[in-house]
Amino acid sequence: MSADTSLGSQSLFSGEGGMQDFGNGLYMLQLFANICMVETGEGVVLFDLGLPIDGPRIVQELRAVTDMPVRYMIYGHGHADHAFGSRAVLEDAAERGHDKPVIVAHESLPRRFDRYQRMLPYHEHINRIQFGIPEGIPAFPWDYIYPDEVFRDEMTFCLGDTTFALKHARGETDDHIWMWIPERNAVCASDFWVWSCPNVGNPFKVQRYALEWAQALEDMASLSPELMLPGHGAAISGAAEVEEACHTVARALRLLDDQVVEMLNEGKWQEEVLLSFAWPQEFAASPYLAPIYGHPYFVVQALLRQYHGWYDGNPSHLFPAGSGELAAQVLELAGGAGLVLAKARELAEAGKTQLALHVVDYVLDAGAEPRREALELKTSLLEALAAKERSLIARNIFLGGVRQIKKELQG
Structure with a gap:
């Protein structure tokens, strides 16, 4: 199908958007989370690998457009909906007699996988609540396929006539990466972009990083990409709209960070910060910042946790x-x-x-x-x-x- 990048098409979990063809061998499979596919003269690169149940669908949609071998699979980050559909792709490669695809991720991702396996019952429990998953349906992955290659700050490789530049920035996770494809003038953003107020401060999850998230979006905009493929929802096309989208969200995150730091420096405690931060109408009305997943209140909570200890200023609460x-x-x-x-x-x-x-x-x-x-x-x-x-x-x-x-x- 052709890509719909109009504002009216946006939804965080728009689900069955199916395979979208942007031309020049660039595709995005829009499921619960998006999977980016790039076909070159020497094989295919996959960026983000979806949920465990997405694996067969990834193979099905991929093989409907190309018989080329998958050469690289890149985990945009280690969350359950972005790094766990790889088993089916590996099995497809083996059945076809292709070389095993190389799995690439940030160097922090293996530690995340280790933590997930150590705390599987906990993550099963909190994900069941967060996503409203009924009892009897698995709520968290159990099959972990670790990367073959990891990097710290940047990694660039070429396949055929195409360059793939991987960039690390802490955002929704400490192992988050995004990918720039200069020959296609496209960015694969993973969950740095999800058509919602950024999911900084998820009430269930470990620390997330508002300022680094903002910087990553600004870095993407500085490349003037004509196409941004997000972690969830529809793509954004046109350099002007990509720039506006990235800078709007980055400014919102920086504003919240500035307010929290200013109030803490004034001697205010957590409750006062949470009850008095400002969220301007410009951001409240923006289609880029709809509070349909993340929420500005959650962002402020994350910033407080990042900059502040747990003491709330009331001695009665020290040993309550x-x-x-x-x-x-x-x-x-x-x-x-x-x-x-x-x-x-x-x-x-x-x-x-x-x-x-x-x-x-x-x-x-x-x-x-x-x-x-x-x-x-x-x-x-x-x-x-x-x-x-x-x-x-x-x-x-x-x-x-x-x-x-x-x-x-x-x-």
Whole structure:
């Protein structure tokens, strides 16, 4: 199919966009995550390898356009949707009698794979919540194919008449890379570009890097590419639009970084920073920064974690009492759980859903009765938040809480 790069076509997880042909041997297979394919006179280079279940589809779509051997497979980073469809490609090469493709990644990626395997149950658990994956369906990869070659800052190789320049920059991961193909005037951006507010500060995941992310986008724009192939969603075509897109997101990230640093230097603590940072309308209305996956609040959380320790400025919280013990005292002061639940309903009716949730939690944390009534109220509050929430991550966290409560109620 021909590529649709109009703004109206954008969706973070647009799924079955299928194989898109940009001409001159450059393709993008748009699945849950995108796989870039570059055909040269001496073979094929694949950039990003999708989910484990994507492997057969990658081979099918590849073989519909070329019989050339795959010479290189490049992991844009080590996340589950970008580095785990390679098994089927290796098997296809063996069946055809081709040489084994060389797998290339950043030098930090093997350590990521080691950590994933050490903590498989944990990652299975958090990914199930983050993506709303039902029980019984695997939520995290178990088959790890490590790279054959790794690099630190940059790596350039040629295949046929085509140059592939791999660039490392910390962004969504510490092993993140992007690829510049000068003869095709194209950039493969991996998750440096996903048609959303950048996923800096994912509530479940390790540290991510806003400033380096911004710099990577600026570096891409400086090359004036005519085409940018993202990690998710549709491609961006035209040097002017690529430049505008990259610089808009980079400016947004730098603005948040500047605000956090300025407020910390003024002696403000985390809560005050989170409640007072500004997100200008220019960015709130931008199609490049829609909070459909990442969120500016998450970015600020990541910046605080990067620049700041965990102490929140209140000595009472240094060695805090347990939440249940504190909640029991609050219920006693308030005159019992019934009055607290009544207050939570009053807040909910006034549209203060988040505040109502906190109040309900005093009843639940204290283990007080009527527990079922409190759980049912919390369910309705979480469902109300989920119905209005644009961020997939935040929405699935709310709905994950609903599922957990319903499991208890049914038990």
